[in-house]
Amino acid sequence: xxxxxxxxxxxxxxxxxxxxxxxGLKRERWVINPPDMSAVEECLKMKEACGCExxxxxxxxxxxxxxxxxxxxxxxxxxxxxxxxxxxxxxDTYAKSVILGRVFQEIxxxxxxxxxxxxxxxxxxMGMLLAENLNLPVVCGVxxxxxxxxxxxxxxxxxxxxxxxxxxxxxxxxxxxxxxxNEPRYVACFSRSFRKGMKKPxxxxxxxxxxxxxxxxxxxxxxxxxxxxxxxxxxLDGLSVTEMMRVLRGESGSKKELFQGPPSEGARRLIEKISxxxx
Amino acid sequence: MSVxxxxxxxxxxxxxxxxxxxxxxxxxxxxxxxxxxxVPCGVYFGPPSLLRELRxxxxxxxxxxxxxxxxxxxxxxxxxxxISEVFGREGPTAALFAATPTASEVAGRLAxxxxxxxxxxxxxxxxxxxVLVARKPIYMDKASGYFAWKQGPPCIATxxxxxxxxxxxxxxxxxxIVLERYQETGLKTEFLKRWKVPLSELELKEARVVIGIxxxxxxxxxxxxxxxxxxxLEAVVGGSRVAVFLNYVPLxxxxxxxxxxxxxDIYIPIGISGSSRHTVAIKDVKHVIPINKNKEAPIFKFAxxxxxGDLYELVxxxxxxxxxxxxxxxxxxxxxMP
Numbered sequence: 096x097x098x099x100x101x102x103x104x105x106x107x108x109x110x111x112x113x114x115x116x117x118x119g120l121k122r123e124r125w126v127i128n129p130p131d132m133s134a135v136e137e138c139l140k141m142k143e144a145c146g147c148e149x150x151x152x153x154x155x156x157x158x159x160x161x162x163x164x165x166x167x168x169x170x171x172x173x174x175x176x177x178x179x180x181x182x183x184x185x186x187d188t189y190a191k192s193v194i195l196g197r198v199f200q201e202i203x204x205x206x207x208x209x210x211x212x213x214x215x216x217x218x219x220x221m222g223m224l225l226a227e228n229l230n231l232p233v234v235c236g237v238x239x240x241x242x243x244x245x246x247x248x249x250x251x252x253x254x255x256x257x258x259x260x261x262x263x264x265x266x267x268x269x270x271x272x273x274x275x276x277n278e279p280r281y282v283a284c285f286s287r288s289f290r291k292g293m294k295k296p297x298x299x300x301x302x303x304x305x306x307x308x309x310x311x312x313x314x315x316x317x318x319x320x321x322x323x324x325x326x327x328x329x330x331l332d333g334l335s336v337t338e339m340m341r342v343l344r345g346e347s348g349s350k351k352e353l354f355q356g357p358p359s360e361g362a363r364r365l366i367e368k369i370s371x372x373x374x
Numbered sequence: 375m376s377v378x379x380x381x382x383x384x385x386x387x388x389x390x391x392x393x394x395x396x397x398x399x400x401x402x403x404x405x406x407x408x409x410x411x412x413v414p415c416g417v418y419f420g421p422p423s424l425l426r427e428l429r430x431x432x433x434x435x436x437x438x439x440x441x442x443x444x445x446x447x448x449x450x451x452x453x454x455x456x457i458s459e460v461f462g463r464e465g466p467t468a469a470l471f472a473a474t475p476t477a478s479e480v481a482g483r484l485a486x487x488x489x490x491x492x493x494x495x496x497x498x499x500x501x502x503x504x505v506l507v508a509r510k511p512i513y514m515d516k517a518s519g520y521f522a523w524k525q526g527p528p529c530i531a532t533x534x535x536x537x538x539x540x541x542x543x544x545x546x547x548x549x550x551i552v553l554e555r556y557q558e559t560g561l562k563t564e565f566l567k568r569w570k571v572p573l574s575e576l577e578l579k580e581a582r583v584v585i586g587i588x589x590x591x592x593x594x595x596x597x598x599x600x601x602x603x604x605x606x607l608e609a610v611v612g613g614s615r616v617a618v619f620l621n622y623v624p625l626x627x628x629x630x631x632x633x634x635x636x637x638x639d640i641y642i643p644i645g646i647s648g649s650s651r652h653t654v655a656i657k658d659v660k661h662v663i664p665i666n667k668n669k670e671a672p673i674f675k676f677a678x679x680x681x682x683g684d685l686y687e688l689v690x691x692x693x694x695x696x697x698x699x700x701x702x703x704x705x706x707x708x709x710x711m712p
Contacts, residue, residue, distance in 0.1 A: 108514045118517050189491065212494075216512050216519065219494045219532075220482040227486035232562030235450070235479045249566070254475045257571040257580045260449070264563040275577075310524075312491030316507055317520040324497050324537040341675075353669060354681045358691035361681040365642075365688075366695055368663055368679045369583075369607065372639055 096147040096245050096266075098138045099204035100172070101195055101225070103128040104155055104163045105215040118318040125159045127166060129279075130210025134272045136279040137240060138208055139171045145242055147205075150174045152198055154183055154191050161297065169282050169292030176202075176298045189312040192224035197302045199229060204267065205245070211236045211271040216315075222271035233269040234262050238276055378412045379466040380405055382436070383457070384428065385477050386420040386448070391427050394472035396434055397538035402470055403435030404541070408499050408506065409467050409527075413437050416549070417460065417469070419444060419453045425551065435543030440464075442554045447565045450476055454483035456556035461488060466528060468506075473532040485530045491523040492530045497537045510534070576610050577634070578627060583609035584638040584659075586629055588652075589616035590645020590666065590685060597622055599689050600644070606696045609642070614652050630655050645685050648673025665689075 104125040112121045127135070138149045151167040153160065155177055164175035178198055186194065199207060207229075212219045226233035238253040245266065252260045253273050282289055354364050382402040385392035395416075402414040416439040418428060428439050442456045453476075461469065461484065471481040473495055485492035496508040497518070505522050508531055512519035523529045571580070578584060585604050587597070604611045613623035615630055629636055631651045637658035644665045646652060653676060656662060662680075664673045669682040681688060 106513070108516070111513075113513065113516050120513070187491075189489075214514055217495050217510065219478055220485060220492050223479070223482040223486045227483075227489075233451075233483075234563055235482070236475055252475075255580070256582045257573075257576045258568065259571060260568050261566040262449075262563045263566055268563075312489075312524055313493055313521050314524050315519055316502070316522050318512065319518050319520065321511060321516060321518050322497070322509065324534075351674065351677055352679050353674060353677075354679070355669065355683070358683055358687040359695065361683055361688055362691035362695040364679070365663060365665075365681055365692060366699070368661075369640055369642075372661060 096145070096206070097202065097204040098141065098147050098149055099199055099202055099207045100131070100134050100138055100149065100151045100167075101207070101209040101221065102131045102135070102151050102153040102155075102163060102167060103210070103213050103221075104153065104159055105213060108214070118320070125163060127163055128210050128213050128215075130212055130214070130272065130274040132210075132279045133274050133276050134208040134210050135167055135170055135172065136277045137272055139280070140277065141240075141242060142171070145245075148173050150176065150202060150204065152176045152178060152195060152202075154178045154186065154194055156184075157299065160299075164297050165292065168295045168297070169289050170280065171282075171288055171292070173295075174298065175295070176300060178300055178302060180301050180304070182304075185311070186309070187311040187313050188218045188220055189224060190309045192221060192228055193307055193309040194302060194304065195221075196225055196228035197304060197307060198300070199225070201302075206248070206266055207231070207269045209269070209271050211273050222269050226269040229269070231267055231269050232264040233271070234264060235271045236273045237270050238273050240270065240272070240276070377464055377466060378410060379415045379438070379464070380409050380412045381415050381417045381440075381461075381466045381469040383469065383471045383477055383480060384416045384418040384431070384439070385472065385474060386418070386424060387476075389421060389423065391424060392472075392474065394474055394477070394535070394538060396431065396540040398470060398472045398533065399431045399434035399436050400541045400543070401533055401538055403543055405468075405470070405499055408501055412467050415439065415466070417457055418442065419456050419556075420448055421446070422553075428551065429549060432547040432549045433542050434540065435545075435547055436549045437547055438550045438552065440552045440554055442556050444556050444558075447568075449561070449563070449565045450479035450483060451561050451563060452558050453480045454487060455558060455561070456554075458484050458487045459556060460554055461528075468527060468529040468531070471530075471532045472538060473535050478532050481530055481532050488528075490528055490530060491525065493521050493523070494532045495534045496531045497534050499531075573604070573608060573610060578610055578612050578629060578636050579634055581610035581636070581638050583607050583640045584629070584636055584642070585609045585611050586641060586643040586646050586652075586656075587611065587613040587617040587622050588643065588646030589614065589620070590647070591617070591622065593686075594620070594622060596686065596689075599693070603689055603693055606693060607642075609640075612636070614646050614649075643673050644689065646673055647671045648676065 105128045107124045107126045149172040160177040234250040237250045239251045241249040380402045382398040384395040419442045422443045471477040612627045612629040635655040641659040662676045664680045
């Protein structure tokens with residue numbers, strides 16, 4: 096069984112600084128997008144359990160690609176494919192899905208895994224676009240995955256507040272995994288799998304994109320200072336500085352109410368307060 | 375054919391309108407002026423029994439609601455297929471979704487199906503030289519990115535849940551209901567079941583109600599009482615670092631800077647004074663209702679309502695009160711039974 100995994104390189108936000116004037120990134124160091132990392136880990140678990148071939152694919156320029164793909168190989172992937180062409184520069188999620196779709200047509204994997212979202216631009220549609228493009232079923236935001244033989248999988252999708260949905264689908268399929276599905280493994284420097292990973296070759300391909308429309312559907316106009324939405328309910332003008340700081344820190348300010356008195360009365364008020372906010 | 379309409383996706387869950395339905399309805403009314411005076415509309419996919427609740431959304435300014443009737447199951451794939459049929463026929467200017475897991479997936483699938491641009495987690499919209507631009511947090515909430523749809527309308531976007539608010543329109547509109555029918559064909563995934571993670575296994579950050587235990591509790595035996603209260607309130611029990619040290623709660627239930635951050639709707643800290651290491655993790659909680667015997671405790675600064683008193687008296691009193699209500703309710707029900 097072949098499993099294809101899509102990787103995205105994102106800046107390491109523990110180290111990267113944002114320039115206060117241009118809002119560009121300084122001191123860039125690229126890492127694998129954390130949800131994609133969980134997808135790699137899930138695939139490696141599957142490889143240990145039932146034996147499959149893990150193929151990581153990434154659209155990435157050669158210089159950053161070396162590091163990202165090598166990292167996946169060290170973790171235990173079998174093949175790493177770097178896809179690049181000068182026309183792929185600045186591609187958005189839609190364009191990338193067309194390119195990856197073309198690559199996966201040739202690899203023909205039985206399952207495609209990718210992260211449910213990317214942490215840099217919080218795009219959430221890669222799996223769905225890919226599935227539409229390849230005409231495959233897709234389950235999104237998967238929190239646990241069970242392989243039933245090589246024909247079928249059972250996937251549990253995560254909803255808010257502990258809700259789950261269970262789906263069964265036939266392979267080949269696209270699965271986007273939630274970051275909480277597992278804890279990615281740590282590979283020590285110069286351990287056995289580290290040395291093995293260093294020896295594996297990195298494949299570079301330039302897919303044949305003739306007769307395919309891979310133009311961008313969205314474009315980034317500008318990057319600026321983080322600005323939350325000003326709500327009509329919360330008014331900040333006319334407040335003193337201390338009061339404003341209190342509101343921004345999340346404190347309730349002056350409208351708080353404390354109850355002091357007999358426990359039975361306190362209990363009644365507390366339950367009333369809780370039942371004012373039903374789920 | 376295309377009409378100048380902005381659509382809001384009205385989500386339903388278990389035969390009830392989802393809490394985001396009213397706020398996304400208010401959102402499309404607010405955005406309609408940016409979309410060149412478009413008509414605010416809703417699109418609903420689910421059982422037909424909710425027609426009255428849908429009409430009530432006129433308070434938020436919806437003028438037209440496409441009601442796609444369907445017997446279920448309401449999987450994102452089925453919803454997206456149903457909506458894309460109507461979307462393709464009517465051709466609205468934009469479709470907006472609240473960024474809940476289900477609605478996000480519907481939006482993504484719809485965008486993939488019709489092959490148009492999709493921007494997720496938008497915070498706000500604006501017009502720049504006549505081009506619609508969406509603002510959203512990028513780089514892990516360190517900067518704002520401004521994104522545009524390259525091919526113009528139709529646009530599909532999800533709105534960040536923190537940006538939504540259910541502001542009423544001021545005047546009550548009677549929405550026109552357009553009934554649609556959808557027959558699903560060839561879904562590729564098979565829906566098996568919908569379930570909930572049991573409370574004992576639920577993670578703190580997924581919980582709706584959280585009870586926090588702190589150093590104010592000095593009898594470990596009393597934890598049984600706390601757990602039975604948690605059962606009544608359908609809450610998950612967590613604790614401050616002190617509580618973890620005293621073995622009241624396991625390490626993975628620690629709330630605080632070195633534990634987990636929570637975004638519950640209701641948080642009830644019991645015997646927690648509220649040091650900054652703890653309160654930094656409860657910033658996103660909507661309602662904090664502390665129980666503490668010191669009325670000067672810093673935790674009360676985060677509270678809208680708090681109870682000052684001894685927790686050994688209050689917790690049993692709360693349990694007793696809940697039992698009393700339950701008893702009344704069950705007696706009432708048995709009386710109404712034929």
